[in-house]
Amino acid sequence: MxxxxxxxxxxxxxxxxxxxxxxxxxxxxxxxxxxxxxxxxxxxxxxxxxxxxxxxxxxxxxxxxxxxxxxxxxxxxxxxxxxxxxxxxxxxxxxxxxxxxxxxxxxxxxxxxxxxxxxxxxxxxxxxxxxxxxxxxxxxxxxxxxxxxxxxxxxxxxxxxxxxxxxxxxxxxxxxxxxxxxxxxxxxxxxxxxxxxxxxxxxxxxxxxDLFAPRRPDLGPQGLPINRTAVQAGTSTVPADWQLTVDGPRPLRLSLAELAQLPQTTAELPISCVEGWSASAHWTGVRVRDLLDLAGAPADARLQITSLEKDGPYRVVEMPATYARDPLTLLALRVNGQVLDPDHGYPARIIAPNRPGVLQTKWVTRIELI
The missing domain is CATH 1.20.1300 (3 helical TM bundles of succinate and fumarate reductases)
Incomplete structure (x- = not known):
């Protein structure tokens, strides 16, 4: 044809x-x-x-x-x-x-x-x-x-x-x-x-x-980018009586001042986002494994970490024991020597090595054993 x-x-x-x-x-x-x-x-x-x-x-x-x-x-x-x-x-x-x-x-x-x-x-x-x-x-x-x-x-x-x-x-x-x-x-x-x-x-x-990428890793609160602000998450105002709850054989309830009195560790770790950007910072806080030892948690305990945010797909995340027991996994209270900005998870957030940014929970309020 x-x-x-x-x-x-x-x-x-x-x-x-x-x-x-x-x-x-x-x-x-x-x-x-x-x-x-x-x-x-x-x-x-x-x-x-x-x-x-x-x-x-x-x-x-x-x-x-x-x-x-x-x-x-x-x-x-x-x-x-x-x-x-x-x-x-x-x-x-x-x-x-x-x-x-x-x-x-x-x-x-x-x-x-x-x-x-x-x-x-x-x-x-x-x-x-x-x-x-x-x-x-x-x-x-x-x-x-x-x-x-x-x-x-x-x-x-x-x-x-x-x-x-x-x-x-x-x-x-x-x-x-x-x-x-x-x-x-x-x-x-x-x-x-x-x-x-x-x-x-x-x-x-x-x-x-970096002219056309959607992020510059050196721009944002405290020199780090963010994807979700405290206002968006509904966590811009933290309760005055905020306490971290750690479940275990010896349950803990720790105020921010009490957390600051525990041994502090500083580690240089990246925030790496699924959108492709990443940035390193110096994070200071309490090692998660130290909190688990204080709570009497077994060495192979898997964790469930809950945020103060009201909703969102990552308000509650799980953390395997390999991360929880890594000496670089922190409940961070400070970044680059400064108290965490609300957009970076004040009063406390998780930071761990080799972990997607969406699982580095901000505004932590509870750590439970699974």
Whole structure:
């Protein structure tokens, strides 16, 4: 059948709509997506571990979550121009005629449609998450997690289906087109620019170039950024008779003054957020394991920590024994030598190594044994 209009034969004339260019871009995009997927998987496990793994999560290295979540966001942002370039290179294939030459061809095209849709949703919802903007009715984290599996599964299926074509064009066997070199140089430059101007929210030595990231890690109360203020959490006014309750064989009720009289520990630890930013600070407070020893808690006790905030998905969080017994896990009372600002969790907050920021509970009022 003769096609008419903008999709007729000969419409797509660029020499770059060819397999070699698609394979080169595909290699870069595949590396970015697999890095993003694997680091995102680690982030998800640390934030919401399966029951069988819950009590075996490591509290070290101290900066483990900072590095993996930073890589997750960096590789996800880098994947955006790569995905655009890849789709531009192959989009004439979307208008092949006839649309399906066989059942197998129809299934292949369906798998590509699912792959493209999953990747577009994954990278753009992830980008909007870094801005804390959620203009959709579905829960972001769970949807993002399962879209990641769908995208990677579709990617592996696509690579398997196109393996012979990829193998033929994996290595350059003849001098490259000048157009291709210019196009690949432009794509490389685009990836470099978006990476260098956003990665500074995680990488300290790139902070001077942090022009377009949603956070600067050195801006905020007491020089640290925040996602949720005390006003938003309803904790801007702390009861005058506030006390920390620690359950155990020997229950404790400690005022702020009594906590300040206990042995104090100072540790340099990062706050690392799921949105990709991180910042280090010097935190001072009581080691959580010292509080547990005073309360007579067993060494393998898992904790439930409750905040003063009225609602929110992380008002109550669990802490495995590996974190609770780590000597760097603190009930912090001060940051960088100053009493905690209300936005940073006054009168007391949790700070622990290798732990997502959403689980570093602010405005702590109760620690219970599970």
């Amino acid at each position: 003769l096609r008419r209009g903008p999709l007729r034969e000969g419409t797509f004339t660029s020499a770059l709509h060819e397999p070699r260019t698609a394979v080169v871009i595909g290699r870069w995009l595949g590396a970015a997506l697999l890095t993003c997927f694997l680091t995102g998987l680690l982030s998800h496990v640390l934030q919401q571990p399966p029951t069988w793994l819950r009590d075996h999560l490591p509290s070290r290295p101290v900066n483990g979550y900072r590095v993996t979540q930073g890589l997750h966001v960096i590789s996800g942002i880098a994947a955006i121009p790569l995905l655009g370039a890849k789709l531009w290179t192959v989009y004439p294939k979307l208008f092949e005629w006839p649309p399906a030459r066989s059942v197998l061809h129809a299934l292949e095209r369906l798998s590509i449609a699912i792959l493209v849709a999953a990747m577009l949703l994954e990278v753009f919802t992830g980008l909007l998450n870094t801005l804390q903007w959620y203009p959709w009715p579905f829960p972001f984290r769970q949807t993002h997690f399962w879209l990641g599996w769908l995208a990677v599964g579709g990617l592996l299926l696509h690579v398997a289906a196109k393996a012979p074509l990829i193998a033929r064009h994996w290595r350059r066997v003849r001098p490259g087109l000048a157009q291709r070199r210019a196009f690949l140089t432009a794509v490389t430059a685009s990836v470099g620019v978006v990476t260098l101007t956003t990665a500074g929210q995680t990488v300290p030595w790139l902070r001077a170039l």
